[in-house]
Amino acid sequence: MTGDRVPSTAARARAARRIAAGGCLAAPVAALLWVPAYARRGPELAGIPFFYWYQLAWVPGCAAAMFIAHLLLRRPDRRHP
Template identity: 65%
Template sequence: MVRIPLPRRHHAWRRAAAGVCLVAPVVALLWVPWYAQDRPQLAGVPFFYWYQLAWVPVCSLALLAAYLLTRHPPKP
């Protein structure tokens, strides 16, 4: 059986998904008017601060997902 290599566009959806993973935190943190408020508070900390701190683990997971989507399998 002859194996035909997949076209490069086959992996385009993986690159697009990785791009979404990288752009989503940037957009969420640069859209300041959406989260520039004091309420609700969590343990006395205004929303503005804990919203930004909540994005720290989310950003690391997004970076991990982008890496996993774009890494190349090892060549034999």
């Protein structure tokens, strides 16, 4: 029966990396969509209300999350052993 196959270790590792990459991409989205968590004025940073600097802090955070997801999903170079 073809339905009784057990996935190989490599297939499980690939699936785990895909799930981790999805988590990296979902974290900034969830953090920015949950507006009540940051819809306030204080604490201020250099006179800038929390609402604004929280969102601006996620710009490099999103870039870092996308880079980590890229590293998790990229394929190894098969030309060099």
